[in-house]
Amino acid sequence: MARRLILLGDKTLSGIERALNDLLSRHRMPWTVSDAGFDSWLREILEPRSLTNQETDSALGFLLSPRVLESPASIASQIDSLLDTLKHRTPSRTVLFSNMFPDPAGVLPLTRHEPLLSIAAEINAKLYAFSRAHAWFHVVDHAGLALREGTRHLSDARYEATAQMYFSPAGGRTVANLWMRVIRALETPAAKVLVVDLDNTLWRGILGEDGPEGIEMSAGPKGWAYRNLQQALLQLKANGLLLAVSSKNNAEEVRSVLAEHPDCLLRPEAFCAIEVGWGAKSASIRRMSEQLRLGLDAFVFLDDSPFEREEVATALPQVTVLDFPEDPLNLVVTLATTFAFDALRITEEDRDRANSYVAETQRDALREKTPSAEDFYRSLSLQLKLFLARPAHTERLHQLILKTNQFNLTTQRLSADEYHELLEQQDTLVIGMRVADTFGDSGITGLAIVTGVGTDTWTVDNFLLSCRVIGRTVENAFVAWLVERAKAAAADLVRFRFKSSTRNQVAREFLERSGLTWNAAEQVWQSSTEPALGSLASHFVTIEDRDVAR
Amino acid sequence: MEYDEEKFRRIVIETLRIPEAHYKPDLKLGDVQEWDSIAHLDLVYAIEQEFSLRLSTDEIVALTGLAELRARVKQTA
Numbered sequence: 001m002a003r004r005l006i007l008l009g010d011k012t013l014s015g016i017e018r019a020l021n022d023l024l025s026r027h028r029m030p031w032t033v034s035d036a037g038f039d040s041w042l043r044e045i046l047e048p049r050s051l052t053n054q055e056t057d058s059a060l061g062f063l064l065s066p067r068v069l070e071s072p073a074s075i076a077s078q079i080d081s082l083l084d085t086l087k088h089r090t091p092s093r094t095v096l097f098s099n100m101f102p103d104p105a106g107v108l109p110l111t112r113h114e115p116l117l118s119i120a121a122e123i124n125a126k127l128y129a130f131s132r133a134h135a136w137f138h139v140v141d142h143a144g145l146a147l148r149e150g151t152r153h154l155s156d157a158r159y160e161a162t163a164q165m166y167f168s169p170a171g172g173r174t175v176a177n178l179w180m181r182v183i184r185a186l187e188t189p190a191a192k193v194l195v196v197d198l199d200n201t202l203w204r205g206i207l208g209e210d211g212p213e214g215i216e217m218s219a220g221p222k223g224w225a226y227r228n229l230q231q232a233l234l235q236l237k238a239n240g241l242l243l244a245v246s247s248k249n250n251a252e253e254v255r256s257v258l259a260e261h262p263d264c265l266l267r268p269e270a271f272c273a274i275e276v277g278w279g280a281k282s283a284s285i286r287r288m289s290e291q292l293r294l295g296l297d298a299f300v301f302l303d304d305s306p307f308e309r310e311e312v313a314t315a316l317p318q319v320t321v322l323d324f325p326e327d328p329l330n331l332v333v334t335l336a337t338t339f340a341f342d343a344l345r346i347t348e349e350d351r352d353r354a355n356s357y358v359a360e361t362q363r364d365a366l367r368e369k370t371p372s373a374e375d376f377y378r379s380l381s382l383q384l385k386l387f388l389a390r391p392a393h394t395e396r397l398h399q400l401i402l403k404t405n406q407f408n409l410t411t412q413r414l415s416a417d418e419y420h421e422l423l424e425q426q427d428t429l430v431i432g433m434r435v436a437d438t439f440g441d442s443g444i445t446g447l448a449i450v451t452g453v454g455t456d457t458w459t460v461d462n463f464l465l466s467c468r469v470i471g472r473t474v475e476n477a478f479v480a481w482l483v484e485r486a487k488a489a490a491a492d493l494v495r496f497r498f499k500s501s502t503r504n505q506v507a508r509e510f511l512e513r514s515g516l517t518w519n520a521a522e523q524v525w526q527s528s529t530e531p532a533l534g535s536l537a538s539h540f541v542t543i544e545d546r547d548v549a550r
Numbered sequence: 551m552e553y554d555e556e557k558f559r560r561i562v563i564e565t566l567r568i569p570e571a572h573y574k575p576d577l578k579l580g581d582v583q584e585w586d587s588i589a590h591l592d593l594v595y596a597i598e599q600e601f602s603l604r605l606s607t608d609e610i611v612a613l614t615g616l617a618e619l620r621a622r623v624k625q626t627a
Contacts, residue, residue, distance in 0.1 A: 014588045159591055161607045169595035 004058040005033045005096070005183065008041040011065045011166045015159075019169075019176035024183065031183055033061075038164060042078065059094035059186075061179065063140075065166035066103035066151075069116050075100070076119050083130050092136045096182055099124045101143040103151050131345070138344045140182050142175070149174055181342050190343040191320060192294050193272070194236065195285055197303035198247040198254060199467075202226060202266065204328070207253055208467040208503075209403040218263040225328035230265040232332045237270060239346050242292070244273040246284045246301075248467060250406055250503055251276040278471045278506055280376075281308050282315035300340045304328075305468075306439045307380075314376050377473065377540035380437040384474045386481070387547040389423060389430035389447075396444045397432055400464060405503040407475065407510070408464040409496060427453050431548055433478070435469040445469045448478065458486045459524070460496045467506075473538035475510055479527075481543050487529035495524040553601075553624050561600055562616060565593045578615035597623060 007013045007020075017035040024031045036043070041062055068075040086095055100123045102116035124143065131137045146154060154171030167175050199206045203226045205215035216223035217230060237243055243266070247254060254276045258268045268274065272292065275284035281303070289296050296318040303309050304324045313321045320340045325331060335341070389397055398419050405411065414422070422430055433446030445466040452459045460482070465475060479496075486494045498511060511518075516525040563573055566584045579585050585593075594610055597603075597619060603626040605613070613619055 015591065018588060018592075158605075158607045158610060162610050163587060163591055165591070169592050170599075 003031045004055075005031060005061050006036050006055065006058050007033060007061045007063050008036045008043070009063045009065065010039055010041055010068050010071075011160075012038050012164045013063055015163075015165055015169055015172045016063065016167060016176050016179075019173045020179055023176055023180040027180065027184065029180070029184060042082075056093060059096065061096040061140075063098050063175070063179070064100070064142075066101055066116075067166060069100060069102055069119050075123060079123050079126055083126070086137070087134065092134070094186065095137045096140050096179070097127055097131075097137065098140045098142040099127050101146040101151075103155065105151070105157075138182065138186075140179060142178075145174065145178055181339055182344065184339055185342040185344045188339075188342070189298075191241070191300045191340040192298040193242040193244055193288065193292065194233070194300045194302065194341075195244045195246050195281075195288065196233070197281075197305065197308065198245060198249060200304040200328075201302060201324075202230065202245075203257075203264070206467065207249055207257060208406050212253070212257050212261060215257070215261075216263075217261070217265075223263060225331055227263070227265065228329070229331040229335075232335055234265060234270070236335070236341060239343075241341065242272040243270055244275070244288055245271055246275045246281045246288075246303075248278055248281075248471065249276050250505070253503070278509075280311060280315065280471075282312045285312060285316060285319060300338070302334075307437065310439070311376055314379070380439075380472075380540070382472055382474065382538075382541045383436040383544055384477050384481075384541050385434040385436060385441075385544040386478075387432050387434075389432050391423070393432050393444060394419065394423075397430075397447050400444070400447050400466065401462075404464040404466060405501070406467050406506040407470045408462070408501070408504050409460070409507050409511075410462045410499040411501040411504060412462055412499070422449060425451075427451060427455065429453050429548070433465070433474075435472065435474050437472075442466075442469050446474070446478070448482070450482065452491075454489070456491050457493045457495060458482070458491050460494070463496060470506060473540050476514065477538040477541035477543060479514055479516070480538070481545065483527050483529055485548075491529055493526060493528055495519070495522065495526040497524055557600060558597075558620060558623065561596045562593065565589060565596045574616075575620075576615060576617045579613075593619075601626065 007017055013035045017033050020033045024033065041064065064075070100120035102113055102120055104113060120143070124139075127139050131139050149171075154168065154174065155166055156168035156171070159165040159168045165172070196202055199208075199215075203215045203217040204222060207215055217226040218224075219227055233243055245254070254274070255268065258264060258266065258271075258274070273288045275287065277284070281301070285296070285299055285301065288294075289299065296316050297320075299316075299318075300320040300322060301309070301312050302322045302324070303312075306324075309321050309324070312319055320338070322334055322338055322340075325334050387393075394416075398414070398416055401412075401414050401419065422428055429448075429450040431448045431450065432444055433448070434444055435442040435446070445468055446464065448463040449461040450458055451461050463475075463478070483494050496511065496516060498508070500508060511525045514525070516527050519526050559573060559575075562568075562577070563570055566582065566589050568582050568584050572582050574581070577585070579590065590613075591610070594605055594613070598605065601623045603623065605622065609622065613622075
């Protein structure tokens with residue numbers, strides 16, 4: 001197809017021509033746009049030998065201002081013959097045609113718009129009907145743009161007075177941006193799958209910590225942004241986009257929230273894949289791509305965590321990773337401004353596709369040790385910062401004891417008093433943890449209570465990590481560090497108490513592949529301090545333990 | 551707003567799309583081929599945005615050189 005677009009209009013378009021060429025080159029699209037000149041649009045009908053008619057390999061762009069609605073020879077009488085001319089021309093060429101909106105300026109503000117609105121509506125209906133019948137004809141939605149941006153932004157009387165430009169320089173850039181997206185969509189298929197995270201993306205809060213009652217997606221002020229996002233996703237789905245979940249969470253809990261939470265608009269059947277586990281999100285997207293038989297470039301990823309976004313972007317550069325807005329109220333704007341979903345027309349097959357996939361929840365998606373995953377870890381410069389718990393940390397550490405479910409070895413919910421007593425005990429180490437990487441510091445996200453310090457046998461009464469930091473090998477790093485510490489203090493054995501709960505499978509799975517041994521008699525996982533613990537250690541984490549070292 | 555000559559120079563170079571070497575403080579419409587009618591409006595628009603002023607239609611039409619434009623900006627600043 002030709003990579004040239006000729007703009008035809010009723011006004012001067014050279015400002016838009018320039019802005020559009022700038023945008024096309026900035027987005028590396030090999031298109032050039034030229035302006036056929038002031039009031040050139042009717043030449044297409046009146047002059048069969050016009051220049052634009054001879055350049056049969058160029059696409060045509062009719063970019064009209066609201067003034068055409070106001071002129072005596074109104075477009076209403078011209079549109080039929082223009083469309084007819086376009087239809088009978090051979091070969092058919094790509095035609096882009098702006099739809100109509102009235103400019104509300106002028107006298108009689110209470111009554112004047114009614115006739116113009118009717119003409120605009122009539123013409124727009126014809127344009128859309130024509131586009132449905134002709135695959136080469138596409139409507140450019142100026143009317144929608146004017147509703148969003150307003151004619152005060154799009155137009156400025158001074159430029160119309162001095163240069164016959166309806167669209168001001170600022171408005172022209174906005175219009176050019178819309179046309180650039182339309183031109184892009186001529187050649188680039190829309191993304192087919194949107195993979196979303198759950199915690200703090202689809203709802204506010206962390207399911208594993210706040211519980212199903214603590215997360216928010218209601219129509220109230222706390223949940224509004226997330227409810228809006230869910231509504232937008234339903235709308236995208238109705239237009240053929242497949243939705244999928246990739247979340248680090250407990251599969252049972254996710255299932256019950258999606259199925260039963262009264263405020264949740266997206267039910268399990270809304271998704272073509274639900275991947276809940278603790279593995280790399282890039283691995284879950286790769287699996288979806290194989291299951292759905294869709295290329296990775298058809299995938300878009302939305303996640304509030306910069307860590308996850310970077311992981312996916314690094315491992316799967318073909319996937320479109322969306323920026324996450326600072327204010328979640330802007331989530332819908334984020335979806336509207338990405339080009340990824342741009343399509344010029346939506347077919348029945350598109351709409352049906354979303355319904356033909358059945359969700360299949362996958363659990364226990366283990367992180368695949370691909371070379372790229374290791375490179376990714378290494379690039380993160382992960383740091384585990386250990387510190388001795390002091391009274392100033394009590395509030396957060398005690399909160400972790402009460403809230404953490406998944407990576408919690410015993411789920412023993414100490415009272416505030418019990419926690420205080422621990423801090424007083426001589427043979428007990430209460431170690432707090434922070435995890436830092438190139439994205440920043442996680443804050444206090446881990447805790448270990450070690451008793452028997454100074455004796456032959458050290459016992460970890462509990463070890464827990466917030467789900468925000470699980471799966472980055474800091475858990476391995478801590479176990480290896482503790483065994484080394486015990487050895488240096490001349491202890492022989494390190495034991496980890498474990499108590500199974502309905503929600504701590506993650507902790508169990510970690511212990512099973514940690515290199516520790518299960519001691520059934522004592523009901524502990526243990527390691528002697530004698531052998532080297534190469535298999536335990538993490539190669540990716542450096543430990544900052546100045547505060548804890550004695 | 552305080553007048554900033556460097557900012558003024560940068561806007562002119564960027565909106566007229568001229569090489570830095572072609573910039574002269576008293577450049578006039580027609581001195582460089584890049585300064586055509588569309589670039590003229592882009593320049594007016596950019597100056598208005600950056601220096602928070604608004605030229606009238608008559609001023610836009612009458613404007614023929616940077617010296618006048620600078621004087622007009624300073625008068626507002």
